[in-house]
Amino acid sequence: MTLDQTVAKAPSFQAENRALQTLSHACEDDFLRPYAPIASLWSSFPGKMPIRQSIGFRALKGWHDRLIISDLAPDGNISFRLVGNEAGHIFGGLVQPGGRFADLPNTLFNQFPRYFSAIATGGCYGACTGVVPFQSREFLPIRVLDLPALDQKGNIAFLFSFFLSGKDA
Known part of the structure; x- marks a missing residue:
């Protein structure tokens, strides 16, 4: 699987893994453009991956409500x-702190293990567009940027997911 290969396609939903180096070109990329400040933040770290604790609260200004932080x-x-209020609302309250993606009911994103595993193994981030891939939520357009972060030992251990929905997606 190449990093730019689309790994999941559900009706009106696409997820792909992209090389971390492409974050540096956020202003030139249609998908990344709305995330330019976040892409710039990640690009400022060696290897384009920050240690989770090095990301300050203020650095994520404007995204707190539309952010999910997960163990990867x-x-x-x-x-x-951690699940921001708007991010939780996008999924109809199904995504809760302490929950696991594999346990979510009615997901239309069956390729999630391969998608997230590619991010966990390093060198790439995730880009999703389309509608929410859950039965009864597939009316809502979304755009998701999934970025890896390191633990204190330098292992890829966290996922920062930034959501745009509705007309912003």
């Missing part, structure tokens, strides 16, 4: 750690 397992499953 090598097998591609994620456990939600």
